Amino acid sequence: MRELFAIFGDPVSHSKSPLMHNCAFKALKYDACYTRYHLSDGSRLREKFFELDLAGANITVPHKEEAFRACDELDEFALKVGSVNTIVKRDGKLYGYNTDATGFLKSIEEFKDFKKILILGAGGTSKALSVILRDNGYEVEILNRSQARLTPFIALGFKTYSFDTFSMTNFDIIINTTSAGLSDNSLPVPLNILTLLFDKAVICIDIIYGKETPFLKLAKEAKKITKDGSDMLLHQGIKAFEHFTQYRFDSQEIHDAMKKAFILS
């Protein structure tokens, strides 16, 4: 029977995941279809998942922490970071994974010998990225607009700042994990702070994809090395696909099939 998958988010219309997964299902002759679902109330995720009779799902902004709560079983990393972007149904139970973190790590393999990272934002994706980067030897600090969301990061032992308490040290890499710039033209941090950061940073990464955000535009103007979220998207998608199809395909084959989605639009 044909399996149905979906991505939940708000907004979700920008998501390239349906195209990526459908390209891979087609190329690998896997009988499934992937769609998108605009979900405003994240607390209804589990109910909607069952109502739509999904085999699996991805979860994007701002529901990754709700997705964590919606699962019956969690893998070790998702449990550690409290953020889930991939759900698979098995025997009526929801299994939660986080493929953002490994996807991001894979996407920055090209950058060698950089150690000090400042992450902008303290949402679900920031949590996953900050933990995996620290586990892999990077020094990571977090800067977020609101103080409230920094509490779990403080509990995890990270040095954190809100806009009011920020003090500058030298960072090699700045990563924007906020949704500022996704569906508006706002900057993730005030311009005066950004100017200080650009003074020292070598690389600026925005995990938003499919558009040049104001953050990346300014970084380019400041002659920084820049990167958007397309490679992260691809690599987290490959991992999610492996979970959806229970590792029956070679990851290079999935990669080649999903890559087509980036040519199509």
Ligand code: NDP
């Ligand atoms: P969350 O909703 O969990 O977190 C959003 C964060 O952004 C919060 O820290 C919030 O700060 C901050 N924020 C939102 N708007 C602004 C603003 N105008 N100015 C400053 N800070 C702001 O989102 P996610 O972690 O799920 O996703 C974040 C982004 O990452 C999204 O744009 C998403 O599309 C992208 N993403 C890309 C992926 C890829 O594969 N390339 C994968 C995963 C995510 P506050 O606490 O103050 O509200």
